[in-house]
Amino acid sequence: MAKVKGAIVVDTEACKGCEVCIPVCPEDVIGMTSTVNRKGYHYAYMNNPEACTGCTNCAIVCPDRAISVYRVKVTA
Amino acid sequence: MAKVKGAIVVDTEACKGCEVCIPVCPEDVIGMTSTVNRKGYHYAYMNNPEACTGCTNCAIVCPDRAISVYRVKVTA
Amino acid sequence: MTEEIIIAGFGGQGVLSMGKILAYSGIMQDQEVSWMPSYGPEMRGGTANVTVILSDERISSPYLKVFDTAIILNQQSMDKFEESVKPGGILLYEPNGISQHPTRTDINIYQIDGNKISTEMGNKKIFNMVVLGAYLKIKPTVELNNVIEGLKKSLPERYHHLIPLNEEAITKGMNSVKLYTIENQVC
Amino acid sequence: MTEEIIIAGFGGQGVLSMGKILAYSGIMQDQEVSWMPSYGPEMRGGTANVTVILSDERISSPYLKVFDTAIILNQQSMDKFEESVKPGGILLYEPNGISQHPTRTDINIYQIDGNKISTEMGNKKIFNMVVLGAYLKIKPTVELNNVIEGLKKSLPERYHHLIPLNEEAITKGMNSVKLYTIENQVC
């Protein structure tokens, strides 16, 4: 059975820590770092990378387009 | 039988000869003079005074309020 | 030569276009011209007047207070402009609707019965051409053929068939103008 | 006496209100004061700074390029204002988030760890009062009781119960400020 696996890359300097990406992730992938970036913001990261399906929900709502999404089809 | 009889007085200098009063008169009372007033306008007059009922139609549409209306009840 | 004219009357009398034809005629004979109307809401059913200057030299002020000639077509204008004619100048007027005739003795006064003539000719619209003819008779500042050329210039192509009628009106005007002297007046 | 101070940091650090309390304190001891903020959209999530002047005389320019004292709360402000301290003047800063520590040797440099202290006190909001305390320790331009009066004046009645906490923070700041010498720096 073909399964989709995804991953996101967050531009840690572009991220403003708004957390808008978090509730739209169906797989609860995203968390916020406790450290801050140079502008003083906590930033998003894959807290639960295994679960990401690369659905791009997070990316499309990110106002700062800090998220790039990757996706591959894997055969289980 | 009580009948209503009317009359109008046209302020000949205020009248601008627009003729707006003519079609609204149900009794076809009003005509226009062939002479002109000081401003050069032909002005309205009672061409058919007997017919006037004093309904004030003419007066209420006259933009220049050049018409005063009088009315009496006469018993036939 | 410089001729400074005021033409004044009611809105509908063709005051502005008479001035325009005069100005065009001047152009036809290579003169400098200016045409300056009164404008604004007082025109609404009220008076209209235009100052026309014809000159062999560059015209300075297009706006004047005194004139070589005044062409006057109603009482209001008579009240306003009789005093503006230069001594020795000309006042031409149309007597219909005039209750107070001019009284100055230091100017030359003429009458033209444009109303009657144009009505006789069956076209009220050429009233102003009759008056123009009268003026040209008194003061041939522009030549008739230049007036015709001016008419051609100022009228759109589709009205050119009316030019002969206009020419006729001008000629009538020329032939009908008469000197007005205080004695002429019916007392 | 005239004391010209710049306070500079992030928007949320209480820069403007620290300046305001300082200014109010000056008023309490009958000084002339001025408080001039930077303003505008650069404030949006960005830096904020305010120039405060306390003086016994009428204050001329409220806007300055050089200062007796600079109170600096982030790196951006350090970059901008280190050079603006008058020789012999004071630079007080909060070391958290500072990557480039000051390097001038002709001024007196102090540190106050306002972040740590306010966190320890369990209320991040009094951060600026800790820093204020540190400043007052170095330069007692206004007396503590006047600061308390100033607080009373500047805070709405309903916040007056917080004044003791603020006073405590100021005292903590006074006790915690330390001189910074270039040697202090961990190389």
Added chain:
Amino acid sequence: MNVLDIIKPENQVFCKSKLMTDNTLSYCPGCGHGTAHNLTMEVIDEMGISEDTIGVAPVGCSVLAYDFMNIDITQAAHGRAPAVATAIARTWPEKYVFTYQGDGDLAAIGTAETIHACNRGENIVIIFVNNGIYGMTGGQMAPTTLEGMKSSTSPYGREIESMGSPLKMTELVANLPGVHYVTRQAVHTHKHARKAKKAIKKAFENTRLKKGLSFIEIVSNCNSGWKMTPLESNIWMEENMFPYFPLGDIKVNGVLK
């Protein structure tokens, strides 16, 4: 009975309102502005509110309204009467404040002021004389000029494609919750004039009751601008304006019809 026997003071049933001055109206013969002026003054007179009424007349043919209406009037900049009236109504909440505006004024340059005074529901009366043209400045196209209608700036007729559709400002403002009463009237016949007068009265009653904004459109003629005689213009108006700007109430007591 002899006419002279009828014409006696005690028999007089209609004369010019005493709230109209003796000045000759500056309008062209047959212009509806005159009738609209007179009806408005008659209502104010009959309601006995002239001492508490303030008029606002912006630029347009009726700019000189203050020469004719014998009440206190302020002349407003082109399009801004609703803002002027807003301030008067707010600072004198017990007064009757009305504007008297043309279609160029109210629906072109004054669009924002109209919409926002309506939206705020100012306690004022707006009398909106829609003659489909800029009368005062010599007959240019107005927002309300009809499709194909000629004006000095649409000499070949209004083209929807490039000039847009005639704007129904009245229907537009009727959508705003702050507007309490919206109606479209005419004044060229006795029937219309009597109805219009009733509408104007209702509007001023609304002010008395602090109901908010009343908006009365009067579809009118501009024989000079339309280049017709008054009677021709009235017929043209009935045949062409009324179908596009249908007469009648649009919103009554805050409820859309």
Added chain:
Amino acid sequence: MNVLDIIKPENQVFCKSKLMTDNTLSYCPGCGHGTAHNLTMEVIDEMGISEDTIGVAPVGCSVLAYDFMNIDITQAAHGRAPAVATAIARTWPEKYVFTYQGDGDLAAIGTAETIHACNRGENIVIIFVNNGIYGMTGGQMAPTTLEGMKSSTSPYGREIESMGSPLKMTELVANLPGVHYVTRQAVHTHKHARKAKKAIKKAFENTRLKKGLSFIEIVSNCNSGWKMTPLESNIWMEENMFPYFPLGDIKVNGVLK
């Protein structure tokens, strides 16, 4: 499978549009302006029309749109973008012209320009970001501020009585015949953002087909002005803004829904 095995160029399915510059957006964290910008640029990129697109950005938080959108942009005076866009569209009829306006800009000071560009049916796209407040100037009341909503000029909440009702400009312009497409969207969740993107695309398609004016309202947040976190503001928006400004198409292909 390792994350690093997935993160390879050939697997990339989403990245920032190349029509967005590298400049950091000046918006507050979580502000919908950023998403709206990005969606717009993505549409223009996907349609391949960037070389023929001219943007108009008036004053408001998005005044610096030209710093972020990598296309030709002219900055317009407060409220006047529809007039600016009108002229560009008329002198360059083959171009794609859009305005990007805030609610203060479009529905307050710019009311007349908005109504008349819509009424003329200019062949442009209006993107109208309604965040119920004046963001840029520090959170003052906008025409769209909800009843009871606090702002720096309605510190005790908007009072309908004195400040009027929140203005539904979108419904208003939908009544104008020149307007071809009117829709209300949001961008705070993936579902809304994807729908909004489709709407924006439809609007630019309309320009291509010379259909006239397309009007896209985006109900958005202003967490700074509303004094909330971005997530709080999005919830507040759903609970308070959406009921008053319901999402969805209002006019499609010139037909009111």
Added chain:
Amino acid sequence: MSELKLMKGNEALAEAAIRAGVDAYFGYPITPQSEVIEYLMTERPEDRTGMVVLQAESEIAAINMVYGAASTGKKVLTSSSSPGISLKLEGISYLAGAELPAVIVNVVRGGPGLGTIQPSQADYFQSVKGGGHGDYKLYVLAPASVQEMADFVEDAFDIAFKYRAPVLILSDGLIGQMMEKVFLKDQQERLTDEEVIKRHDSWAVTGKTNRERNIITSLDLQSEKMEARVRRLMKKYEQMEKEDLRYEEYQTEDAEYLFVAYGSSARIAQKAVQLARAKGIKAGLLRPITLFPYPKQVLFDLADQVKGILSVELNAGQMVEDVRLSVEHKVPVEHFGRTGGIIHTPEEVLEALELKIINNECIRHH
């Protein structure tokens, strides 16, 4: 008794307006003066004094609301900043033409265009020479402190009603945004409607009672009448020059060099005087408080005493023309100013004096 507060210039102006018994404020937000309306909305003056405060849909609506309320004899205020003031100019010209009392505040920012939101004095010409169309002038007060932001509200209304003319308070972002001590006067009662009518019944439109109707208009279709109106206006302006000129001198008694500066520039120039004196340069400062009327005669007289004059302005050179017109070429007059929202330092100002006036003078003399 007056109250002492620490306030922003914008806030002080707003509070002073409430206390001066102003009847209405109409405005539209714009940086750097939005605090005026924000303060008013927060203070609910409707409850405190019955003052009306309304956020208009635009600056144009606001100025025409001012026109409306002013027509009725009410004390009415508006404020804005440069681009917003440009939009108000038709309305301001109407106020002047219709002879209405009103107070307009401009908290200037850098222009032209959208410009910058930082302080500037680049609207001097617009304010003083007539930004709107036609022959009119504004009485222009230029506050240089928060205290004056407060005080000038009442002063402005006094002038506005004395002359039935609009008055402009020309401030800038510096004065508007800074906080200083301010002594606030006690609350003055707002006039009741009856009092307003009593005072202004000769002209204000408040409803025609037993008198001739009142008309507010700036229209005169007859040129003769219009000319008479313009003459009436010019008479007022002459009277203002005679009776209501205001200025302040600082260390001018023995000055050999003179700065002329108003508003925030005057604050900076004052410090430059101190720096100059410290250096042994006998500098002084003339601060016009009214920009129209302008202290022409004072300058004319000072020109006999000083060797040169520097007009210090936050703009590219505007007031310097009025300085030149006043001085009648007796001594050199130069301009110094920064633009675009940059505020010159006292040091820069002094340097400019040395460079443009003192050194040049040497060149001239040798």
Added chain:
Amino acid sequence: MSELKLMKGNEALAEAAIRAGVDAYFGYPITPQSEVIEYLMTERPEDRTGMVVLQAESEIAAINMVYGAASTGKKVLTSSSSPGISLKLEGISYLAGAELPAVIVNVVRGGPGLGTIQPSQADYFQSVKGGGHGDYKLYVLAPASVQEMADFVEDAFDIAFKYRAPVLILSDGLIGQMMEKVFLKDQQERLTDEEVIKRHDSWAVTGKTNRERNIITSLDLQSEKMEARVRRLMKKYEQMEKEDLRYEEYQTEDAEYLFVAYGSSARIAQKAVQLARAKGIKAGLLRPITLFPYPKQVLFDLADQVKGILSVELNAGQMVEDVRLSVEHKVPVEHFGRTGGIIHTPEEVLEALELKIINNECIRHH
């Protein structure tokens, strides 16, 4: 070959605009200039040259339409009269700040306020000193004949594009409404879109192709950048002063007295010169054709030759300030003018010279 016509000034301007290949006109009716848009609408330039003509919903919309078309490098024109120009001032300031080429026509009527519709020159200050906010100037051309109404359209666009700056044609009701002979130039081709792009690709927003994106803005949140912008503007104005000053002298060679007058006043003053000469008074006339730049040096030099100068204007005294600033107090400078739409006669003007300059001089000398 040119065509000879008798036209109103307003019509000549409109026809010249079509022939000059103007791309677009946006305007709103107002007396005394409505003939401009009426003529254009009647001529259907859309058919003749592809020129766009649109009646805007207001003057503000019109000027912002101008801003839009100018942003794209198109030749764009608007016209109005005094109150309408006041409304355009924010937009004009934006045009100056954003450095856009455009031509604005003001057919002045009497102000302030609604004023009168008769001719006036009371908008001199507004035009020349900056009516809108901020540090900017307009290049101002003042036609004195119908011929110049036509000719200046092309001249104005040349300047506008040379400097990327708005240009004002300052006319008045007299010049706009009068008819004179006018020689009209042949039709010039409008630039194609491709040509526009080619010419203005370095700045105009026409769609970002293979270049950096173009941005039109007048905003600079950083003061340093804003100051640099203002400096750039000031440089342009200096260059205008050097390269594009225009004026005309009439009988000045031997003049002992000088009239300075522009536009319609210059026409009248010219006749006054003739009257004076006839009386044995050696009068001359300097007519500034550009009001900014102003013929300062010419006046400065003429001041060495004449005994006194009369500034003749249809206003209460505006240009006279520029005359004074130019003359540097070498000889007496006085103002004469009628206002409110009244046009002074040549006789009045001469009388004023005698009264204010010649007789006064006697008083002075004895």
